[in-house]
Amino acid sequence: MDAQTVIAKRIARELRSGMLVNLGIGIPTLVANYVPEGTSVFFQSENGLIGTGPIPEEGMAHPTLTDAAGHPVSALPGASTFDSAMSFGLIRGGHLDMTVLGGLQVDAKGRLANWMIPGKMVPGMGGAMDLVSGAKRVVVAMQHTAKGRPKIIKECSLPLTSLRQVDLVVTELAVIAFPGGRATLLETAPGVTANDVVVATDAELVVPQSVPQMQI
């Protein structure tokens, strides 16, 4: 199983029926492919849609039914559409149960940087700052390292997305949370030891005596 699939499948286990969930682009989008059987969630697309469905069949796409990247999507029964003020009212106003976003860096206290690399990549924050500030639960989906360098580090060198501590970081190696503001290893991926995770992490990591294996 490749890294992205491990991450997406594990995050899908966080979904509960009735939740309103926003998935970012990249690995987070893949989470929609692994919704557990019997679980029914509402996916929000911040361009103004609740009830985002899969990519339409050939010939069934509509130019005004798109995701936040402008790509065609379908709408599931019970879907609704709305303007951008409503969309971000849902996000900031405590109505969004969970947001899943990509990450460039996460610091030891669980603060996320994911929107720019000064001098290299300045795409704009889009909805990321509102999502991280406003969602009830923030889950980061990212590979544990980039070109061999840890992405979970003592202090973010990149501009933060929010001061708010994220709730969960899921990588292809581990699940990490931040109880009491300290990075704590909750689970390791199959075939990965706690020490492997510590070595790939450049921040103090609390390792409980017993760390269960990630169920995917």
Next chain:
Amino acid sequence: MKTISLKDAVALIPDGASLMIGGFMAVGTPERLVDELVRQGKRDLTIIANDTAMPGRGIGKLVSAGLLSRTIASHIGLNPETQQQMIDGKMAVDLVPQGTLIERIRAGGFGLGGILTPTGVGTVVEEGKQRLEVDGKSYLLETALRADFALVHAFLADYLGNLSYALTARNFNPVIAMAADTVIVTADHIVPVGVIAPDHVVTPAPVVDYLVANE
């Protein structure tokens, strides 16, 4: 509300004007107005919009034609030309969190001086802004935005200018329609009064200044 030809509608817009333009990655952008802005070669425009789309679509056409001197948007990541013009100093770009941008526009259209949002507290977005504490929680004071013109695209417009929108093409359109001195609308379909039921009117006719005739 007046009906107007495409050419005459764009002729109302002077060089140096500020424009709010609807659309999200060009979905719901009034493409005919954009094309006519390029054809008439308007200069030195400021645009306020969610994003600058991509080259060849929506606002991306204005970027490629070099018509913009300033852009206020939440995302420019899918248009490398915007990023290049920003780096080269040809265009000023103000990046604003998407939820803050739409609320600043809403405030501008709803008679408010600004809004308080938790988004951006403690980040680079806070620079130069006032932080206020309300009931123990921190917020940034984000000021209202208005523009000279709003360029709106609707799905249905009736003869009076009542508007409704289609699916995800709604996005910024009904909000910008409230926040500009002059509101110019294109619609996929122009229909008799009554076709849009009162409950389905999203933008009421009195806020629309010009409805561009279909060809």
